Amino acid sequence: ILNVEQSPQSLHVQEGDSTNFTCSFPSSNFYALHWYRWETAKSPEALFVMTLNGDEKKKGRISATLNTKEGYSYLYIKGSQPEDSATYLCASSGGSYIPTFGRGTSLIVHP
């Protein structure tokens, strides 16, 4: 994988559903993986920074895992709420420290 890829591109779920999405990144020369939440008409807001293989981070109903050997990270949202509707971005940094962003996963939670 040369670029950072996120899937799915968009996701519609019902309130209360749990959901997850994927960020794939180059596993060679990996340094850090960032997750951001980006609401419409606002600016990206940092959720997690992850660096170590096997890292797990949690903030409320949102959690993330990291596998640096195979180059992927999962973001999980438990019991989705309408206020979770946003685009979730991931960004990977290698040795050059330059962050490469994925195109994001757009989540819409229907009441």
Place this chain on the structure above:
Amino acid sequence: DSGVTQTPKHLITATGQRVTLRCSPRSGDLSVYWYQQSLDQGLQFLIQYYNGEERAKGNILERFSAQQFPDLHSELNLSSLELGDSALYFCASSVDDSSTDTQYFGPGTRLTVL
């Protein structure tokens, strides 16, 4: 509110012109990053400054330049503007220059080139 401020919020200008976007980082943050978000592209890293010095450079055009001043605010200068430069420009700041630092994004400047 992240504590990062950007001015102006909106800017409309013509092709061939030059504009300056301004960013003030959060109090205590030494690093400033500039990003471009255009319709057909994801968020693109342009350049990073740390304590007044250029630290990392991304896909920044030669027509674009930036600097960070002694008071740590930063300016992004865009010259010889083209229609394709229309985009949302974000500034972010972090405490240090490590890629593991949390970045705090400003509200962005929307540039429209007519």
